[in-house]
Amino acid sequence: MQSEFVIALFAWVAAHPGWMNAVVFITALAESLTIVGVIIPGALVMFSLGALIGLGHLEFWSAYWWSALGAVAGDAISFWIGRVFHQGVRRVWPFTKHPELITRSEEFFRKHGGKGVVFGRFFGPVRGTIPTVAGMMDMTWRNFMVANVISAILWAPAYLIPGMAFGASLEIASRVAGRLVVLILIIVALLWVTTWLVKHLARLFQIHATDWLQRFYAWSRNRRFIGPISASLLDPAQGEARGLATVAVLLLGGVVLTSLSLSAAGQQLPSGLDQSLYHFFQELRTPWADALMVFTAELGDYQVILPLSLVVFGWLVWRRNSAAARHWLMALGFGMATNLLFQWLLPVASPSEMGQGIPGYSFPSSHATFSTLAFGFLAVLIAREIPLARRWIVYLAAAFMIVPIAFARLYLGVHWLTDTLAGLCLGLIWVAALGLAYNRHAGTGPIHWRGLLAYSVVALLITDLLHVSVDFRADMQRYRPEPIRQMQARDQWWQGGWRQLPQQRMDFRGNRRQDFVLQWAGSQEELEQRLREAGWKPAPTADLKGILLWLSPQVELRELPVLPQVHDGSEDDVRLVYYGANPKTRWVLRFWDIGVRLRDGNQPIWIGSVSQQKLEPQMRLFTFAVDDPQTRAPADLLTPAWQGLRTQVVKGANPNERITLIAD
Numbered sequence: 001m002q003s004e005f006v007i008a009l010f011a012w013v014a015a016h017p018g019w020m021n022a023v024v025f026i027t028a029l030a031e032s033l034t035i036v037g038v039i040i041p042g043a044l045v046m047f048s049l050g051a052l053i054g055l056g057h058l059e060f061w062s063a064y065w066w067s068a069l070g071a072v073a074g075d076a077i078s079f080w081i082g083r084v085f086h087q088g089v090r091r092v093w094p095f096t097k098h099p100e101l102i103t104r105s106e107e108f109f110r111k112h113g114g115k116g117v118v119f120g121r122f123f124g125p126v127r128g129t130i131p132t133v134a135g136m137m138d139m140t141w142r143n144f145m146v147a148n149v150i151s152a153i154l155w156a157p158a159y160l161i162p163g164m165a166f167g168a169s170l171e172i173a174s175r176v177a178g179r180l181v182v183l184i185l186i187i188v189a190l191l192w193v194t195t196w197l198v199k200h201l202a203r204l205f206q207i208h209a210t211d212w213l214q215r216f217y218a219w220s221r222n223r224r225f226i227g228p229i230s231a232s233l234l235d236p237a238q239g240e241a242r243g244l245a246t247v248a249v250l251l252l253g254g255v256v257l258t259s260l261s262l263s264a265a266g267q268q269l270p271s272g273l274d275q276s277l278y279h280f281f282q283e284l285r286t287p288w289a290d291a292l293m294v295f296t297a298e299l300g301d302y303q304v305i306l307p308l309s310l311v312v313f314g315w316l317v318w319r320r321n322s323a324a325a326r327h328w329l330m331a332l333g334f335g336m337a338t339n340l341l342f343q344w345l346l347p348v349a350s351p352s353e354m355g356q357g358i359p360g361y362s363f364p365s366s367h368a369t370f371s372t373l374a375f376g377f378l379a380v381l382i383a384r385e386i387p388l389a390r391r392w393i394v395y396l397a398a399a400f401m402i403v404p405i406a407f408a409r410l411y412l413g414v415h416w417l418t419d420t421l422a423g424l425c426l427g428l429i430w431v432a433a434l435g436l437a438y439n440r441h442a443g444t445g446p447i448h449w450r451g452l453l454a455y456s457v458v459a460l461l462i463t464d465l466l467h468v469s470v471d472f473r474a475d476m477q478r479y480r481p482e483p484i485r486q487m488q489a490r491d492q493w494w495q496g497g498w499r500q501l502p503q504q505r506m507d508f509r510g511n512r513r514q515d516f517v518l519q520w521a522g523s524q525e526e527l528e529q530r531l532r533e534a535g536w537k538p539a540p541t542a543d544l545k546g547i548l549l550w551l552s553p554q555v556e557l558r559e560l561p562v563l564p565q566v567h568d569g570s571e572d573d574v575r576l577v578y579y580g581a582n583p584k585t586r587w588v589l590r591f592w593d594i595g596v597r598l599r600d601g602n603q604p605i606w607i608g609s610v611s612q613q614k615l616e617p618q619m620r621l622f623t624f625a626v627d628d629p630q631t632r633a634p635a636d637l638l639t640p641a642w643q644g645l646r647t648q649v650v651k652g653a654n655p656n657e658r659i660t661l662i663a664d
Contacts (some may be wrong), residue, residue, distance in 0.1 A: 024049060024063050025070040028156075032074025034081055034089070034132040046156070050163020055171055060164070064156050071121070071152040072145075075131040079144050082135020089132055105133040117147035121155045168622065179507060179566070183284045183411075190407060191400070198399050202392030213436075233437050240437035247433045248334055251426060252341060274416040281411045285481060285569040293408040294475050295468060300371040300405035303467040304460065309374055311459035312452070321447050324381055327438045331377040334430050339366035364422030365415045368406050372427025375401045378456060380435040385449035412479045481569065486596045490663070493521065493598065493605065494648065498661055501596060501607055503652045506568045514565075515654050517633070518608035520591065521598055521663040527591065527606065528574060534641035536576040536589060550622050557586055557615050560625040567592050567607075574606070578637070585614045587637065588627070610637070 027045050049067065052058045082089060090102055109116045109130060117139075120130030134144055166188075170181050213234060220230040232243030298304065309332050316325035379398035383391040406424060409415045488497045498519055505514040520527055539562035550560070558579065564571045574591035591608040598605065612631040617623050638660070648661045 020058065021062060021066045024058075024066040025073075028067040028070025029074040029077075032071050032078060032131070034078040034129055046159035047163035047166070050160035050165075051167035051170070052163075053160065054164040054167020054169075060160075064160060067160070068152040068156040071155060072148055075117075075121075075148045075152070076145070078129075078131035079135040079139075079141075079148070082132035083138070084135075086136050089136065102129060102133065105129040106137070109133050109137060115147070117144060118151040118154075121151040122158065171624075179284045179569075180286050180289060183286070183289055186284075187407070190403065194399050194403050195396060198396045199392050202395055206388055206391070233433065234440055236440055240440075244330060244433060244437055248337075248430070251429060252338065274418050277410070277417050278413055282413065282481065282569075284411070286566050287564075287571045289411070290479065291476065293411045294472065294479055296404050296408035297412060297414065297479075298467050298471065298475060299401065299460075299464055300367055300409070301467060301471075302370075303471070304463045305370060305374050307463040308456065308459050311455055312378060315452060315455050316447075319448060319451070323438065324447055327434050328377065328381070331373045331431065331434055335366070335370040335373045335427075338364075338369050338426065364426055365409075365419040366423065367409065367415065368402075368420050368423030369427040371405050372402050372424055373431060376427060376431035377434055378452075380431060380438065381447060382449045382453055384439060385447050414479070484595055487599050488596060488605070490521070490598050490600055494661065494663070498650065498659065501605065502567070502594060503654070503659065505565065505609065507566070514609050514611065514627075514629075515652070515657045516607045516609050517652075517657055517659055518591070518606075518610070518638075519659060519661050520606040520608065521603055521661075522606075523603065524574060524591075524593075524606070526664075528576070530641045531576050531589065534638070536578050536641070539575040539577045539588065550624060552623060555615075555623050557584060557613070557625060560615075560623070562588055562613070562625065565590060567594075570594075574608075585612055585628075586625075587611070587633065588613055589638075 027049070031045055046067065049058065049063055053060050053063055090099060105120070108120060112119055116130060117134055131144070131148070170184060217230055217234045220226040229243045229246050232238050232240055232246075309328075313325055313328050313332075316322075316328060375398045379394045383394040386394065402424070406415075406420050410417060410420055486500075488500075501516075501519060503516050505516065507513045540558070540560065542561040542563055562575055562577060564575065566572075570592060572590040573593050574589075576589045578587040578589070580587070588611050589608060590611075591606040593604050594607055596605040597603065610633040611627040611629075612633070613625045614628055615623060616626045642660075642662050646663050649658050650661060652659045
């Protein structure tokens with residue numbers, strides 16, 4: 001949400017070019033100041049500016065030079081503060097409460113010298129304080145300004161370009177479907193929140209975990225029920241089996257009692273929130289996103305998780321890490337137990353099965369639970385062997401496997417939100433209990449974590465590639481939304497039934513993007529053959545070569561790909577182009593099969609749109625082919641294709657457009 005607010009704010013200011021340069025300059029200056037820069041998220045600000053450039057709201061070179069100039073001025077002021085106040089800077093907030101900010105920068109500066117001014121601008125922990133420390137340590141103005149200017153010139157594009165790529169991707173996605181933009185923003189926000197939570201929670205537990213465990217153990221020692229459990233888990237002199245068994249029984253029993261209590265209270269699953277979120281994600285469905293989500297969801301299938309688990313167990317046994325192998329079996333055993341128990345006791349139909357009344361899934365999601373157990377405890381095994389300061393990276397890598405898998409299954413309608421969250425929580429609690437017991441007890445010797453990581457990654461890649469090669473097409477078909485079939489008589493369609501067909505391209509939340517001006521009753525083969533004979537050609541596809549041509553400021557329109565467009569979650573089935581006398585424009589014709597059939601002959605009815613595309617250079621770096629919504633197709637553009645056929649021109653919902661009906 002913070003990044004969206006920043007982008008929205010800059011977009012508003014971008015409407016006033018005179019103010020925009022001042023905003024860019026002041027933002028870069030403030031981000032570089034010694035105290036303000038510690039608070040302001042400089043990377044986020046510059047990324048947001050880059051996104052606005054990619055979206056076409058800002059001019060690149062203007063933003064680049066003003067941000068570099070602001071960075072030079074901000075660092076110069078910070079250096080002057082250090083030169084004037086020297087050690088007095090330590091007595092100013094926030095350095096009074098966080099003296100390590102200055103200490104860390106001093107160590108960095110001593111290690112790198114004058115080059116530290118250049119490197120420090122790109123190094124987050126010392127970004128806001130390295131110029132001040134350089135001044136405190138009496139670096140000369142001349143040497144500092146040389147390093148300052150060089151670093152600012154390099155720093156601005158390093159932070160703007162990723163944002164520009166993100167903004168350009170949103171611009172391209174919006175031309176395919178607005179729902180694709182919404183999905184991209186949701187995924188980016190989800191990954192950002194995941195990173196923030198894992199990073200901060202890991203650091204929080206690193207600082208306080210030992211103290212918290214000692215206090216809890218001291219408090220629980222004299223408790224009749226909790227005391228033996230905590231002693232079993234925390235006391236290295238006692239075995240952990242009793243404590244882990246008790247925690248497992250409590251977890252499973254708690255889930256069963258919670259589900260039964262909800263049922264007794266009349267609160268059946270799925271809840272209203274579950275169904276609302278399901279329908280929301282169904283509105284975001286696009287063929288491109290479906291393919292990505294199916295691929296992601298398959299990472300958590302048993303065809304991948306089970307072989308990976310066997311490889312990890314075999315490697316631990318081979319390396320004679322018996323304690324780790326034993327705890328790994330406990331993680332897998334708990335996952336299998338929950339799968340069998342909850343499918344038997346708490347069957348809940350998945351979203352895709354609700355319409356068929358097939359109760360084949362459970363609460364909580366055994367899929368989410370097992371994925372969390374496998375990737376989560378693997379992260380525990382590896383993180384234990386690396387330095388404390390870098391362990392959060394391992395946990396983040398595990399989270400970047402678990403969270404996307406869970407999200408993909410929500411998107412595809414395989415699970416409800418409630419049973420997914422319950423499965424994630426159940427798996428996390430058990431991983432935490434296992435990790436606590438594993439790390440606290442004697443006999444858990446060191447693991448060669450590099451070998452474990454290498455074998456795990458190789459096993460994951462091989463099993464996933466095999467699974468995708470065998471089952472991807474079947475899964476795409478299985479997860480594809482079922483089309484709604486409609487039947488009309490030919491005379492009914494011709495005399496007024498055409499009004500029941502979509503007359504505008506539907507996007508996210510019913511947003512209408514483009515008029516449909518054609519309705520064709522017949523086969524796709526005959527349609528394409530007639531159009532080719534009339535001079536239409538297959539549209540250039542968006543392959544790797546065509547996408548790379550976007551990076552060329554000088555390219556012919558004939559070479560640029562025609563991006564697909566989405567109507568109500570379905571990609572266009574027919575995509576053709578026509579080149580006239582003007583080499584800088586072309587006509588694009590698209591048709592969709594919307595599932596409507598004629599009763600006589602079961603012929604499909606296709607709906608189509610016609611638009612003119614032209615070259616649009618952006619930032620003198622990219623060249624796109626964009627639709628011109630103001631240009632209408634001439635009446636004789638498609639007439640040769642319909643010779644010998646029955647046609648009728650009718651007035652649609654949009655008074656400025658006419659719809660042509662074509663039938664044999």
